Amino acid sequence: MSNKGQSVLFMILLAFIFKATGQNKNIPLFTEVIYQGNDxxxxxxxxxxxxxxxxxxxxxxxxxxxxxxxxxxxxxxxxxxxxxxxxxxxxxxxxxxxxxxxxxxxxxxxxxxxxxxxxxxxxxxxxxxxxxxxxxxxxxxxxxxxxxxxxxxxxxxxxxxxxxxxxxxxxxxxxxxxxxxxxxxxxxxxxxxxxxxxxxxxxxxxxxxxxxxxxxxxxxxxxxxxxxxxxxxxxxxxxxxxxxxxxxxxxxxxxxxxxxxxxxxxxxxxxxxxxxxxxxxxxxxxxxxxxxxxxxxxxxxxxxxxxxxxxNGEYYGVxxxxxxxxxxxxxxxxxxxxxxxxxxxxxxxxxxxxxxxxxxxxLPKGVMNKTGQDSFLPNGNFTIVENFTSNKLDYRWIGLRGPREEFIEITKKGLKIQPFETHIKEAKPTSTLFHRQQHDNFSFTTTLQYQPQSEKDLAGVVALQNEGSNYVFGITKKGKDTYLVLERNKWPGRKGPVISEVIASTKIDVKSPVKLKISAKGDDYSFSYAINGSAFENLGGTLSGDILSTDVAGGFTGCLLGLYATSANDIVID
Missing domain, CATH: 2.115.10.20 (Glycosyl hydrolase domain; family 43)
Structure with a gap:
């Protein structure tokens, strides 16, 4: 076998080992999500x-x-x-x-x-x-x-x-x-x-x-x-x-x-x-x-x-x-x-x-309220803990413009998201696993293990109303350093480019898992992180949820909260 053939075989074997052992750092691992509603x-x-x-x-x-x-x-x-x-x-x-x-x-x-x-x-x-x-x-x-x-x-x-x-x-x-x-x-x-x-x-x-x-x-x-x-x-x-x-x-x-x-x-x-x-x-x-x-x-x-x-023969309207x-x-x-x-x-x-x-x-006569019990959907204030330990992911988790199954993998360690070469501002399928915002007052917290390899790599969370109105809160690279960055994307109208603004960024150590949290109290949204079991630190202060609202962003949807990964990151950190 030629030296070139041996090199190709070695690379294939190495890729297989990375896939089998989960050592490919470009694939983010989400090990837990906690959604808490508190209206x-x-x-x-x-x-x-x-x-x-x-x-x-x-x-x-x-x-x-x-x-x-x-x-x-x-x-x-x-x-x-x-x-x-x-x-x-x-x-x-x-x-x-x-x-x-x-x-x-x-x-x-x-x-x-x-x-x-x-x-x-x-x-x-x-x-x-x-x-x-x-x-x-x-x-x-x-x-x-x-x-x-x-x-x-x-x-x-x-x-x-x-x-x-x-x-x-x-x-x-x-x-x-x-x-x-x-x-x-x-x-x-x-x-x-x-x-x-x-x-x-x-x-x-x-x-x-x-x-x-x-x-x-x-x-x-x-x-x-x-x-x-x-x-x-x-x-x-x-x-x-x-x-x-x-x-x-x-x-x-x-x-x-x-x-x-x-x-x-x-x-x-x-x-x-x-x-x-x-x-x-x-x-x-x-x-x-x-x-x-x-x-x-x-x-x-x-x-x-x-x-x-x-x-009981009584009529109802949805x-x-x-x-x-x-x-x-x-x-x-x-x-x-x-x-x-x-x-x-x-x-x-x-x-x-x-x-x-x-x-x-x-309640209709003879009916018991079992919401939130067994397999019934929760109602009112509730907490959902997702450890990604079940072989079948709950239907509350959805894709956008394509099936979630095309980019997720449930493993013994948690959920892996294979990054697509598209980012959140594109009207294309993105590698983002979404959950609907269901309360005005809520927190959405996840634990992420991820080591980006280049400035094109990013993984984290998003709060999204549409492709032109969203917040991105994720881990990426700047040169040889790893950063956590918060970006606000706003569509000024139905025509013209999205206006992107880096609200804040900070250098972080990602040798240990990082917790990322999106919180809201009505119109006030905040983004925070925690490393090595420390208390959460806010990044970017308190921000308006205006761009996540139908009356500002337009369209017909509500806010979606997502676990996000991309190999086409375009956020530039100064």
């Missing part, structure tokens, strides 16, 4: 034995839709460019929920790899069809040329079929199955060409749906709502439609007013699924837009709802809303709330949905 509202409103907290899904879980088969309830939410797409949850009682992962979990079929974080998929609908014992999830996908798609399964716990592209435009589709077995799709769309009357003027369309061939029937589309409840008042963004049938009549429920301070839920009634639909005289049936901005424990933006018959912090900023994003619905009269009305929404809801 004052849960201290001020302790639960009685017959109560549970709403929101039921804390953090960025917006646009809920819900269905049932027997006493099994399934709920889906928007996920945008997070992966897997369309998180799905299961419950037996509408109170205690388990996380089933994501509906769109095959990257070869749903690949948001090059989209902004607020692209991807949003506003799903989910409906069980008793006529063929099949669940349908329908959604708009803003990536890969998919458009509106539908997927099916006999059992949501066992996965879903491949996406089927549907031949219509618009957004926010849902599917309805009538008593006679016929199917219909309703969705938001633009008015007919040349008939748009004002900015935000939208319509609701209906199509007949071919169940055998899984497609809308060409030529059956019809506008059933033009503008909203009262077109003369120029209502904006009629969207998120859902059809229901009760006592022989058809009800169309929609969001109106846009996802913001004027958001609401409205209801219409008809003798036919194709209309004409007459608005209820008491609209809206859910909103928070009429109340003072400075009220305590403020819940706002309520709307985008879905109805379901719950335990919907999105936000809980702004003390400066009115929305860092936890749009969350999933629930309220009972009174449908004893002609039209449904959300119980206490037209007064300031309270943090507690009465």
């Amino acid at each position: 004052q509202v849960y201290k001020d409103y302790p639960l009685a034995d017959n109560e549970f907290y709403s929101p039921i899904l804390q953090g960025c879980y917006p646009d809920p839709a819900i269905t049932k088969k027997g006493d099994d309830y399934y709920m889906v939410c928007s996920s945008f460019a997070m992966f897997p797409g369309v998180p799905i949850f299961h419950s037996k009682d509408l109170v205690n929920w388990t996380d089933l992962g994501g509906v769109l979990d095959d990257v070869s079929e749903f690949n948001p790899h090059n989209t902004g974080i607020s692209g991807g998929v949003y506003a799903p609908g989910i409906t069980y069809n008793p006529h063929n014992d099949t669940f349908y999830m329908i959604v708009t996908a803003f990536s890969g040329g998919l458009g509106n798609i539908i997927v099916k399964t006999k059992d949501p716990k066992q996965g879903w079929g491949s996406p089927i592209k549907l031949g219509f435009g618009g957004i926010d589709p849902s599917i309805f199955f009538d008593d006679d077995g016929k199917a219909y799709v309703v969705h938001n769309d633009a008015p007919d060409k040349g008939k748009e009357l004002y900015s935000g003027h939208r319509v609701i369309k209906i199509w007949e749906y071919d169940l055998e061939n899984d497609k809308v029937i060409h030529g059956t589309d019809k506008i059933i709502v033009d503008g909203g409840v009262d077109l003369s008042k120029k209502p904006i963004w009629i969207e998120a439609p859902h059809l229901y049938k009760k006592d022989g009549s058809y009800y169309l429920m929609c969001a109106e007013g846009g996802t913001g301070g004027w958001h609401s839920e409205v209801i219409f009634k008809s003798d036919s699924p194709k209309g004409p639909f007459i608005p209820a005289p008491s609209n809206p049936i859910l909103t928070q837009r009429y109340f003072g901005k400075d009220r305590d424990n403020k819940v706002d933006w309520a709307g985008h709802a879905d109805l379901i018959e719950g335990p 919907f999105l809303a936000v809980r702004p912090n003390e400066k009115g900023r929305v860092n936890t994003g749009r969350e999933t709330f629930i309220l009972p619905v009174d449908w004893s009269g002609e039209y449904p009305v959300f119980v206490n949905g037209l007064v300031p929404i309270e943090p507690k809801v009465k």
